[in-house]
Amino acid sequence: MIENTMVSGYGKPDEAMMYAKGICEDYVLDPVYRCERCRDKLRSDTIVYEWGDDWICEDCMNDAVMSLDPSDWAEVTGESVAYTKQMIEMADTYEKLADLMRLEKAEAWSVL
Ligand SMILES: [Zn+2]
Numbered sequence: 001m002i003e004n005t006m007v008s009g010y011g012k013p014d015e016a017m018m019y020a021k022g023i024c025e026d027y028v029l030d031p032v033y034r035c036e037r038c039r040d041k042l043r044s045d046t047i048v049y050e051w052g053d054d055w056i057c058e059d060c061m062n063d064a065v066m067s068l069d070p071s072d073w074a075e076v077t078g079e080s081v082a083y084t085k086q087m088i089e090m091a092d093t094y095e096k097l098a099d100l101m102r103l104e105k106a107e108a109w110s111v112l
Contacts, residue, residue, distance in 0.1 A: 050111075
């Protein structure tokens, strides 16, 4: 298993406050899109990934992939478990990880 060092911050009270006061113009001007798993706000051009019936943000996608068993990864890639683990370890961006797992990706505005 790979250590997941990308810890997502939940809550973000400061941001919520700013949004409530209308200080965060991005969120006021842009329709608000939310990850279907963690409900985090996303900009319209954020890349989201299809996971089952949900479109989820990159953090959630990473968590979801990492929660799978290596044998599940191997099933997706069609390679051996050892080789697949190696490929996952070498995937240094979310995009490469999603490609390995054959996940559909799209901009938030088009699917959320
Ligand atoms: Zn999320």
